[in-house]
Amino acid sequence: MDSLLELEHLEVEFDTWDGRVRVLDGVSFSLAAGETLGIVGESGCGKSMTALAIMGLVPTPAGHITGGSIRFAGEDLVRAPQARLRQLRGNRIAMIFQEPMTSLNPVFTVGEQIAEAAREHLGLSGTESRHRSVEMLRAVHIPEAEKRVDEYPHQFSGGMRQRVMIAMALACEPQVLIADEPTTALDVTVQAQIFDLLQELRETKGTAIVLITHDMGAIAEMTDRVIVMYAGRRVEEGAVEDILDRPAHPYTRGLLACRPQLQLGKGAVRPALREIPGVVPPLHLLGRGCAFAERCPDAMPRCRDERPVETVVRAGHAAACWLLDERREAA
Amino acid sequence: MGFVGWILRRLAWAAGLLLSVAVLNFSLMHMAPGDIVQTIVGEMGGASEETMAQLTKAYGLDRGFLDQLWIYVSRVAQGDLGYSYYFNRPVLGLILDRVPATVLLVFTALAVAIIAGTFLGVMSARYPASWLGALVTITALFGFSAPVFWSGLMLLLLFASVIPILPASGMYDVAQGATGIAYALDVAHHLVLPALTLAIIYLALYSRLARASMIEVLGSDYVRTARAKGLSENKVVFKHALRNAVLPVVTVAGLQFSAMLAGAVLVETVFTWPGMGQLAFESILRRDNQLILGILLLSAVLVIIGNLLTDLAYRFVDPRIRTDG
Known part of the structure; x- marks a missing residue:
């Protein structure tokens, strides 16, 4: 499949009072024409920053793209001059916001x-x-x-x-539309209308969509493929069915478990709302190991010392977790 | 409620307001010690009881307060502001002769302060770390702390004496007797120093205000939207951000219009600018009550016009205000 938009090992750093912080750490994905890609993760995991980086709108002077590439139709946007980015913004690549x-x-x-x-x-x-x-x-x-x-x-x-x-x-009939939590601020009924509208526009105009959300329902309904982000890193990528039905990363499993379940009927027991214990760590305090280790129910000693490499689980489905490596070794 | 209805309602309010101002001013002047008779007698070098009683009667000061108030208010309602004993002329004509000079001075100063202040504020918000930002901050602090009469005198010293490129006083060159465009240019030449003096303090304030407001607006979601649309930085700043950022400046400028009118008294005195301020100064010195009352009333009219213009500007800049008449 030819990719229209391709991110490779994108790195974005911010100057803060605590020094330079890496807010995006090697984010990669590719988006084909007409495809819908979901980006999920908790607040502060770099979803919106990824979108802004693609648009060339990383807040200056604090933020910088320090590595990697963003290729749009073969052209590297990281190295393109501002004037060129301006020609593309709102024209070939457009964005809608949360609020x-x-x-x-x-x-x-x-x-x-x-x-x-x-x-x-x-x-x-x-x-x-x-x-x-x-x-x-x-x-x-x-x-x-x-x-x-x-x-x-x-x-x-x-x-x-x-x-x-x-x-x-x-x-301007863009080829890529980035929708950054487009329905978070809206009523549930209106949310459904907006998603229907996006679906319809994708079908009639063939626009590729990057849908940033933390709503797993929206992911299930809208997207073809999903990447899961945590603390500025991509932790899992796969086809939407794989991510929803066979999540490989403990963080993805945690996110899915957090969905409130609806049950009807008299005898229905209301299950307790699940949550992932803890919060996304401050980025400047990330250790050498896996960013999720502190909150992970299955963390091993190795997880705190070594950054997990990405393991391919099945065709088009990969996750960065040592557990997968263990399993393969055990098998 | 349409635009015309809005204007009519505002005008009705203004009439009521002016009536209250007239009553209040008259009462205050009545309460103040001393009157014209004492001043005249003082200038004559003393007079007999009899003469004083005659004068008091002649000026109607022997009547009761309510009587006097009624006479005054009903005359004002007919457009008669009384007679200035000192200038020996009707008050209205005297003031109307002076109003254009003051209006010219105040509006020029206001325009300079708003336009230059906003521009400086915007530039320093765009480049906060640059020398321009620092310059604006320092100028603002300086301009805001220096009293008008002092900065006026300093400008006078600098541009009329050390580098004599601007006239020191008056409104036009009597010797030239120019007409038409030459006259206008002559007046503009004379206007530079007084207008600048009056503008400085407000220019300083507005540049700070515009800067703070611009910094906030530049961080807003709709400015991000404008950037995401691929607009040039100039369009983002001067089209999308500026119109929003200028609102607080318009508000404050409107509120301060009366303060500026008061400031004009000082500036007109320093530069012998033949406006209402100078007239007010003289009328107070001479205890010319009718003239003082007339000036106060006309100032109230100017302030009301100023506020009306502010509201109009507001409606023009911000569409959200147009719907709720």
Whole structure:
């Protein structure tokens, strides 16, 4: 499969009061045209930073990409000049954010905010770009698009604003759409609508999607492949069925166990909500070993001393855990 | 409620406000010791009881307070602000002669302070670690701490005496007697120092305000969205961020409009700028009550206009304010 977007051993470091901290440590994945890739993990594990790095928006001056590559259609974005990145951003690669309430500029009409990208990248005129805005609002199923195009963000509900964000991101028909927790701030019913919309757009426009989330339900419904991140590292990668049904890494198993289970009926026992004990460690305190060792129920002495290498479990499914290595040796 | 309704409501409020201001001012002046008669008698070098009683009657000061108040307010309502005994002219004409100079001075200073202050603030927010940021901080601290009369005198010393490129006083060159564009240029030339003096303190404040506000806005989600759209840094800063960052500056500028008017009194005195401030100064020295009251009322009108303009600017900048009339 030809990959459209390919990350190889991406490293991002931040200057902090505690010194230089590596927030992304050798993250790799590849995304084919039209594919949907899920990135899961707890807060602070580097999901959003991965997205920002792809967009060339790692916060400066504190953050730096210090290693690895991001290839988009063969072009290395890490080494590309800012001007080139700007041509791609919002044009070939677009992004939608977690907070639709604050991600739209309150002082411009939604139409203007959608049209802007089309004028910038497609060279459309004022009238053409306005038509484009209306067309995009229709595509994301906003009723009375001709009228609402001149309204301001505060006149829209949360779900509608996220639709506007999607319309804005898709205005130039990007090949890759990065959705960073697009439904976290929304009502459950609205969440489903937004996912349906993303599915539909992927099917009609063939846009490849990187879906960043901690919602395993969304992963199951939306994605083809999944990478699991922990403390800035990729700990597992695989097809969505493998990750959900046969997780190989203890962290992935922990994440899956945390899902609340719904049971109906009179005699249903309400199972206790599971959680992974502990929190993601401060990145500057990570030891030489596995980042998850401190919280891992199956940790061995080796896990604290040596960083686990990635082991292929089956075709397209790999995890970085010493347990897999042990098993193979035992077998 | 539409825009016209909003304006009409504001104007009705303004009328009520002006009436209260007139009553309050008159009461305050009435409570203050001394009156015109004493001043006139003082300047005459003393007079008999009889003459004083005559004068008191002539100026209507023998009537009761409410009577006097009623006469004053009803005259004001008809557009008659009284008569200045010192200048020997109707108060309204006297003030209207001076209003344009003050309005020119205050609005120029305000525009300079807002535009230059915002620009400096934005630049120092964009490059916080640069020399520009440090310069803005120092200038702001200095400009804000120096009193107007002192910075005025220093500027006067520097640009009228050490490097004599700007006129030291007045509003135009009497000797030239220029007209048309030459006159306008002459006035502008005279305007530089007073306007700059009046602007400095506010320029300092606004640059700090704009800087803080800009730093906050640059970290906001919608600025990140604008960047993610692939807009150039200039468009991100001057289109998406600035319009949001300028709101606090507009708010504070509106609130301080009256303070600026008060500051104009000092500046006009230092630079002998023939505006209302100078007139106010003289009227207080001469205890010309009618004139003082007139100036206070006209100042209230200017402040109300200033606030109205602020609200208009606000509605223009922030669409969220337009819907809730």
